[in-house]
Amino acid sequence: MMRRWLDAGYRPPAGTVLINPGRAAWYSGMMPGLLAGRYTVDECAIALAPWCRALGIVLVEDSVVALDAANRVITLAHTGNLSYQCLSLNTGSRQPLPALNDGSIGLVPAKPFSAFYQDWQRWHQGSSPRQLGILGGGAAAVELALALRRSLPESELHVFSGKELLHGQAFGLIQRARKLLLARGVELHEGIYIDQIRQGQVVAGGRPVQQLEALVLATGAAALDWYQGSGLVCDDRGFICVSDTLQSASSPEVFAAGDCAAHAGSKKSGVYSVRHGAVLAQNVRAWLSGDALDDYQPQKQALALLSTADGGALMHYAGWTLGGQLMGKWKHYLDQGFMEKHRVSD
Template sequence: MNRPLVLAGAGHAHLVTLRNWIDRGFRPPAGTLLVNPTPAAWYSGMMPGLLAGRFSAADCAIDLAPLCRACDIELYMGKIQALDADARSLSLTDGTQLDYQRLSLNTGSIPPLPEVRDNSVALLPAKPFPKLHQTWTAWQQPTSTAPTCVAILGGGPAAFELALALRASLPATDVVLISASRLLASHPAALIARAQRLLRQRGVRLIEQQKITRIYHGQLFNGDQPLLLCEAVVAATGASAPDWLRGSGLAVDTDGFARIGKSLISTSHPEVFATGDCASLPGALRSGVYAVRQGAFLADNILGQLQGTALRHYQPQRQALALLATADGGALMSYGRWVASGRLMGWWKDRLDIGFMQRHRISLEQTHGHRH
């Protein structure tokens, strides 16, 4: 079967797109399919809160079946292994082949990982999230033992939030945050100072300007220099592109991300859209905030292409609001040069996150309302 439209990955941009189509009563052509490895989409903004014990797993995941049903599209649980953009065909890890007329990629990114030479240390990428969540859940069981030391790799907001979250939920574990650069380097100095103070107060050890490149014999190494003995590593090291994009025939940038123009369309294949972390567009950063903003443009532009109407140009915002959860209901905030912190900022972050979940979670009544 040649699908009129395949939506690959239930990323932030696709969730926004589906909600947008439901609200305006648009239904994509029959045979349209969403493919995603899991039945629910995890919302990364709330993951640190989940690991801090502030949210349940159900609070942080959006069931895809009701969303797809309300939009009259099919849901297929699968993982893309290869894309042949010239042949307009996707291969999934279960052997399924999906041929399409139009494709929209929103499959996110994966953190770059150090080389692992043995299984002496548990290496847990922050994404995909289910494995980290499963391991963390096991650590919480009275019958299992949490690691005596866990290292979080990364120097951005996600690594900072995860370090504080693990500190809060693993009181007997040494938590060490290791950043290849300066911590939160792209943020104002006042926010960095507050973040460093918080880490000190909570007993999280911070090691900066050390890039962990190898793990073996229970140790983390920067090149040949041993840095830390530990039992588990959580990698929140930023974004790398999946291998299958590089070999797809799509135009990609030097890091392997799909090159797109302002209409969110591949610069090489006009029937392919790409948004969020897997896409490369000058000025667009790899964060949920940017992916969410792109979602509204994607909804319009897929529809525009299907109906032959004008496409909109997405202009990445010059600066974005950053709210970093501090695992106690508070948050650090920066917007441009402005910095603030405390409970009110945490309340604001929770309102934004919970609001996103409520908007994209489709209830049974809404699905029924649409069907009758």
């Protein structure tokens, strides 16, 4: 959104603020590469302060903890309450936890990345867990497993996937991912739904499955608690319902995009979130000036490129699956291009 505003020479109204817990936005597409030692932090994170300076926006380093849509007020963890005329929510999602948890295994959610990276650094610098698990069987779990296998060779590594690995993806992609994980010595537990953590073990349906020291959560997307408490209409999973213009179904002055939004036809992935950004940039500006809003049209196909932590990648698009170093070079090229586009100099 900010890239588009800057390119168009648009400056948002005085009093516009950007609220984010840290001074950088991390790019998930390159996180596995960072853990595999292929990138530095600076290459994977976008500094927000230069963007705010360029657009005349105030950067508030804080977290939204509550939203009162009826009174148009947000509550921040440290700064208190802020009123708004127009609000754009892009606060993403969190990873769901097993329903029962006695706290006997160290849990490390894949997001926020800054916190995950700190835990990983500690492991990498010598205290890597003897038995490390990854909960989840989607693309993020596969990429993290391959990256952690490479960077933490001392750890015994387990992946627990409630359904088959990469459920719902093309057969060819599933086969290639499974083969790679097994070849690299990752223990795959497929079709095992972990619903409890008890006495240092992950448990499925009352049956202890594996003793673990730490468990990385790559369990997909769950809504942040305050979405449902906000008074905005939410879907049955607690995500904010939006129309094609990305406006809240109940409060048109609130926009929601990316993982936090429930939009028919959009999936919870970076590819869809980035496409939301283009329409969001146009519509927030149009709403503020009383102009007509555009409709977001979800793409029918999305390119999947999974980093394999050795410079290669697995690719799936429109029924085609390929793997190898060439795919890795292509992913690297696309990722670099994305980051380049999202940097601004002071």
